Amino acid sequence: MLSTPLFGVLVLSQSKAFNCPNCPIFGSLIAFRLFYALDLGGTNFRVLRVQLGGKDGGIVSQEFAEVSIPQDLMVGTSDELFDYIAAELSKFVAQEGPEFQLPTGRQRELGFTFSFPVMQSSIDSGTLIKWTKGFSIDDAVGQDVVAELTRALERQGLDMRVSALVNDTVGTLAGGRYSNKDVVAAVILGTGTNAAYVECAHAIPKWHGLLPKSGEMVINMEWGNFRSSHLPLTEYDYCLDAESLNPGEQVFEKIISGMYLGEIVRRVLCRIAEEVSLFGDTVPPKLKVPFVLRTPHMSAMHHDTSSDLKVVGDKLRDILEIPNSSLKERKLVVQLCDIVAARGARLAAAGILGILKKLGRETFKDGENQRTVIALDGGLYEHYAEYSKCLESTIAELLGEKVSESIVIEHSNDGSGIGAALLAASHSQYL
Numbered sequence: 001m002l003s004t005p006l007f008g009v010l011v012l013s014q015s016k017a018f019n020c021p022n023c024p025i026f027g028s029l030i031a032f033r034l035f036y037a038l039d040l041g042g043t044n045f046r047v048l049r050v051q052l053g054g055k056d057g058g059i060v061s062q063e064f065a066e067v068s069i070p071q072d073l074m075v076g077t078s079d080e081l082f083d084y085i086a087a088e089l090s091k092f093v094a095q096e097g098p099e100f101q102l103p104t105g106r107q108r109e110l111g112f113t114f115s116f117p118v119m120q121s122s123i124d125s126g127t128l129i130k131w132t133k134g135f136s137i138d139d140a141v142g143q144d145v146v147a148e149l150t151r152a153l154e155r156q157g158l159d160m161r162v163s164a165l166v167n168d169t170v171g172t173l174a175g176g177r178y179s180n181k182d183v184v185a186a187v188i189l190g191t192g193t194n195a196a197y198v199e200c201a202h203a204i205p206k207w208h209g210l211l212p213k214s215g216e217m218v219i220n221m222e223w224g225n226f227r228s229s230h231l232p233l234t235e236y237d238y239c240l241d242a243e244s245l246n247p248g249e250q251v252f253e254k255i256i257s258g259m260y261l262g263e264i265v266r267r268v269l270c271r272i273a274e275e276v277s278l279f280g281d282t283v284p285p286k287l288k289v290p291f292v293l294r295t296p297h298m299s300a301m302h303h304d305t306s307s308d309l310k311v312v313g314d315k316l317r318d319i320l321e322i323p324n325s326s327l328k329e330r331k332l333v334v335q336l337c338d339i340v341a342a343r344g345a346r347l348a349a350a351g352i353l354g355i356l357k358k359l360g361r362e363t364f365k366d367g368e369n370q371r372t373v374i375a376l377d378g379g380l381y382e383h384y385a386e387y388s389k390c391l392e393s394t395i396a397e398l399l400g401e402k403v404s405e406s407i408v409i410e411h412s413n414d415g416s417g418i419g420a421a422l423l424a425a426s427h428s429q430y431l
């Protein structure tokens with residue numbers, strides 16, 4: 001049983017582990033070549049081309065294209081979703097110059113970052129357990145997502161092998177660890193949230209296979225699904241959950257991640273409008289529309305520094321169709337954004353502390369000055385400054401000054417895609 005109360009049950013219920021012979025992440029890495037990554041996480045997906053420079057050569061170049069996923073494909077069929085993705089990937093490859101031509105007979109290789117809960121049976125196969133983050137495609141559940149993608153690539157006539165299936169947290173950990181060996185965990189704060197960390201293999205009771213030579217393995221925590229009677233929820237959280245596509249699931253994700261923060265703010269504003277006539281005698285109809293207020297809108301309002309809170313006024317007018325808000329109303333909106341963002345950020349910080357405690361790195365040990373790096377990525381962390389500021393200050397507050405000096409939170413920009421390409425390289429068929 002894992003020792004941190006926060007994650008004991010969680011890790012045992014939904015973890016998966018990877019086993020590479022010499023290193024917990026990369027068994028061995030192939031020399032000079034071209035690899036691709038496909039990152040399917042939430043609202044957008046990304047295709048990447050990564051050129052590696054051979055042993056110790058690092059990453060020579062990387063290019064990417066980002067495509068948004070049409071709403072109807074998120075709730076359609078598996079073939080429709082994967083055909084769309086394969087078609088975009090095919091376009092990306094078709095546009096590349098002659099310098100990227102592979103020798104005849106050589107297959108392109110791809111790392112597939114798929115950030116939904118998967119029962120992973122090997123490095124290049126895994127069945128989808130359930131959808132999260134607004135996706136609901138019934139016929140894909142229980143299917144091998146690599147096989148689904150491979151068939152779609154074949155339908156496109158694209159000769160590409162999926163050589164690694166990777167969760168975004170594992171990809172970020174791999175990408176971070178590749179450039180810095182002090183990286184011990186990765187956390188994603190984007191549309192959804194999740195974390196992965198490097199664990200001693202002998203501390204994983206559910207692993208019954210051969211122990212890896214490195215003595216370490218990667219645990220994908222699926223922490224978005226954490227829930228506990230010790231985690232206080234409000235009536236807004238209960239209602240949001242009950243009306244979601246996945247009631248009862250991803251409870252932690254629903255209070256800390258980007259898909260939901262704006263929606264929580266909307267729900268609270270709607271209640272205040274109903275009960276004490278904020279915004280006038282009638283409740284503005286737009287305020288009753290679920291998910292109309294997105295987290296980027298919330299963050300724009302939260303960061304408004306103008307004396308008349310003009311940005312807040314503009315957002316209220318443009319998104320919620322509230323034309324003449326008063327300064328007092330705008331101030332209340334900012335205050336609410338602050339409360340909702342701070343709750344999410346502080347809980348995310350508590351999650352990170354849970355990992356540090358599990359690794360025994362939350363206290364100061366005399367004579368040791370080991371650096372601990374946590375790689376963080378995701379649009380919420382990257383773009384919502386008040387959120388990331390609060391997350392970082394909470395970690396410092398929880399750890400105390402002395403320990404904080406050795407713990408580094410590092411933004412791993414696009415680490416998951418790069419990590420997936422690196423993992424594709426380390427599992428290449430041409431090794």
Ligand code: ADP
Binds near residue numbers: 043044297300378384
């Ligand atoms: P994914 O989880 O889909 O991989 P990303 O890491 O690309 O997502 O992050 C996208 C999410 O980040 C959006 O769904 C949104 O919640 C959040 N986000 C994007 N831009 C902003 C912003 N300016 N302020 C706050 N949150 C943002």
Ligand code: MG
Binds near residue numbers: 042
């Ligand atoms: Mg992502």
